[in-house]
Amino acid sequence: MTALIGIDWGTTSFRAWRMGPAGEVLDSVGDGPGILAAAQLPGGFRQAVEDSIGPWLGTAPVIASGMITSRNGWVETPYLPLPLDAAALARSLTLHEGIHFVTGAVSDPLGPAPDVMRGEETEIIGHLADGGGDGLFVLPGTHSKWAHAKGGRLVAFRTVMTGEVFGALRDYTILGRLIQPGAGSADAFRRGVEAGRQDGALLGRIFSARTLALMDRLAPDQIADYLSGLLIGDEVAHGARDARGPVTIIGRGDLAARYRTAFDIGGIRADIAPPGMARRGLWEIARRGGLA
Numbered sequence: 001m002t003a004l005i006g007i008d009w010g011t012t013s014f015r016a017w018r019m020g021p022a023g024e025v026l027d028s029v030g031d032g033p034g035i036l037a038a039a040q041l042p043g044g045f046r047q048a049v050e051d052s053i054g055p056w057l058g059t060a061p062v063i064a065s066g067m068i069t070s071r072n073g074w075v076e077t078p079y080l081p082l083p084l085d086a087a088a089l090a091r092s093l094t095l096h097e098g099i100h101f102v103t104g105a106v107s108d109p110l111g112p113a114p115d116v117m118r119g120e121e122t123e124i125i126g127h128l129a130d131g132g133g134d135g136l137f138v139l140p141g142t143h144s145k146w147a148h149a150k151g152g153r154l155v156a157f158r159t160v161m162t163g164e165v166f167g168a169l170r171d172y173t174i175l176g177r178l179i180q181p182g183a184g185s186a187d188a189f190r191r192g193v194e195a196g197r198q199d200g201a202l203l204g205r206i207f208s209a210r211t212l213a214l215m216d217r218l219a220p221d222q223i224a225d226y227l228s229g230l231l232i233g234d235e236v237a238h239g240a241r242d243a244r245g246p247v248t249i250i251g252r253g254d255l256a257a258r259y260r261t262a263f264d265i266g267g268i269r270a271d272i273a274p275p276g277m278a279r280r281g282l283w284e285i286a287r288r289g290g291l292a
Contacts, residue, residue: 002026002060004292005053006282007099009068010034010119011142015278016053018060023283023292025276029053035066035073045074046097057098061291063282065102066119069094079106079116083153086125086281090289102285107157115159119278120145123250126281127273128152135245138270140255142167146239162235166228169206175227178213182221186261189229191218193262196233206230228258236262248273 001021008015014032017025029052033041038048045068050057069077075096080088080103093100104118120139124147127137134152139145142164147157170176195205209227212218218226236259240247247263247270249256256272263270286292 002056004060004283004286005056005062006279006286007049007053007062007064007066007068008119008122008278008282009064009066009073011036011067011072014038014048014052016056017279017282018053018056019279019283019292023280025279027056035068035070039072049099061100061286062098063093063100063102063286063289063291065122065278065282065285069101069103070118075101077101077103079104079109081105081109082107082157083150083155084121085153086129086284086288089121089125089285090287093285093289100286100289100291102282105154105157115157117145117147117157117159120147120157120250121154122281122285123277124149124154124281125284126277126279127248127250129284130274130277130280132248132273133246136239136243136247138239138247138249138251138259140249140251140259144235160235160239162231166231169209169227170224175206175209175223178210178220179223180220182219182224185219185222185225188218188222188225189258190261190265192226192229192231193233193236193265194229195226196230196235196262197237197266202231202234205234229262232258232262233265236266240266240268243268246271250277 003021004019006017012034016029018027020026032052038045041047077094092103105121107115134149137147144160250273260270
């Protein structure tokens with residue numbers, strides 16, 4: 001019996017789960033179109049849903065979170081101010097074309113530099129609902145999120161554009177002229193992390209990704225790993241200053257492992273959360289909202 005259909009819909013990714021009465025996964029889809037690709041389909045977002053999970057529709061309530069609720073998505077939902085928890089998100093669900101959309105979160109909306117997130121709040125709620133404790137959460141990605149939870153609620157966060165900056169530097173600046181593909185170098189990444197932890201302006205230190213290669217102290221197939229390490233190292237060195245309690249990395253694959261390596265180099269223990277936090281968060285919000 002299907003009790004809930006959950007969708008985690010990002011800029012370039014689409015994941016969905018058909019869940020049973022206890023939140024267990026009965027079926028899943030992991031390769032649907034992200035919102036940028038879905039918007040280009042003749043039938044738009046509705047077609048993307050029907051193409052990806054059409055046979056599931058009509059069997060249970062559908063709940064979705066992520067960038068699908070952004071200004072570039074299917075329906076733009078308001079941002080909720082902090083602090084917030086699963087109950088607050090459940091009260092603010094937006095029903096649109098048969099789907100219940102989870103809204104995003106905003107930090108310091110009236111301050112000089114407000115910050116926002118969409119999707120990561122659901123993953124944090126999932127971790128808390130799964131028995132995880134309060135503390136510092138790091139969610140690596142194109143726009144990494146550093147969030148604090150206290151008393152089972154999201155109380156603060158900030159965004160760091162490390163992933164997007166890395167891609168721009170690699171693809172559109174002189175730093176990328178010498179880069180060659182390779183199998184990956186853990187040593188070059190660690191060297192980059194150490195460089196990222198040093199004092200001085202980051203924009204000055206970044207240029208070492210080129211000069212070390214020019215001096216034959218960094219192989220062409222090591223430059224990208226070094227640059228990645230430098231940017232992540234700087235991010236972690238600054239972000240860890242705000243660490244209060246345990247550090248939990250919510251992410252998948254190599255990127256989460258890279259962040260844990262950067263924390264290890266800084267002498268800080270960081271644990272990677274089990275997979276499935278977005279799905280777990282969707283289930284918890286749906287349960288609080290009477291959908292599951």
